[in-house]
Amino acid sequence: MGDLGRSPAELDLTIGVPGLNSSSPIRSGGGGCNMRDLDINQPAYGGEEEYPMASIEEEEEEGGNPRPKKLRLSKEQSRLLEESFRQHHTLNPKQKEALAMKLKLRPRQVEVWFQNRRARTKLKQTEMECEYLKRCFGSLTEENRRLQREVEELRALRVAPPTVLSPHTRQPLPASSLTMCPRCERVTTAATAIPRALIGRPPSASPFPRSTAC
DNA sequence: CTTGTCAACTAGTGTA
DNA sequence: TACACTAGTTGACAAG
Secondary structure, eight states: OGGGGOOGGGTTTOOOOTTOOTTSOOOSSSTTOOTTOSOTTOOGGGOOSOOTTOOHHHHHOOSOOSSOOOOOOOHHHHHHHHHHHHHOSSOOHHHHHHHHHHHTOOHHHHHHHHHHHHHHHHHHHHHHHHHHHHHHHHHHHHHHHHHHHHHHHHHHHHHSOOOEEOTTTOSEEOGGGEEEOTTTOOEEEHHHHSOGGGTTSOTTSOSSOTTTOO
16 A cells, blocks of 8 residues: 555656666665665566566676565556556456567566456455445344344234223223234224124124125 | 565466 | 466565
8 A cells, every 4th residue: 555655756766777777776866765776677586588678687697696676666657557457357468568568577577467466456356345245244133133023022922912902992802802804914803893784793703704804 | 663565476276 | 288377475665
């Protein structure tokens, strides 16, 4: 992250300049700056490949350099690579070669950049997925708790029969006087459920006629 | 000194 | 078998 916030003065200091001697690197603000004192076009690990911007160091250190110093791509190189990455996440050999030429890098560097870029993209996606799944887990846990409470409440209702007040006397009715609509399963009293047309029928008749229940 | 970033590496795997 | 890719790692470097 910190790299994105670089000051402009730090950026274009180490672009390979053909013919520039390594003993006189370009630096900003005079001497003493330890940032970006490298030519980004230096090949890594002694550079067995031959490429337009072969480094001075390559000539100097033929004999087994342990590991090259850290290279940093310039702002412009990064921008072009990002732009290319937006168009396609992988490169065929021709595209790689062309892009490398354009950026004055070795194809291997372009290839590595794309590999790392894909890895970063995937990591970011994984992190986002992780966040999403965490949120899902949270809401499902909450939903689960709510449903558990509901189950407990319904269990309690089954143990103790419901208390229904008489619409006439406002007194609790005995459970035996309650009946349930077969369609909507709503509990009601026999007295209120009997339609007027059925009044006078034998008590065995259902208060919910087949065609007119609820 | 610690930590985060990133170029560049190695090892392992899939594919034509 | 060669090549391209991914995952994991290393090491340089900057910033806090």
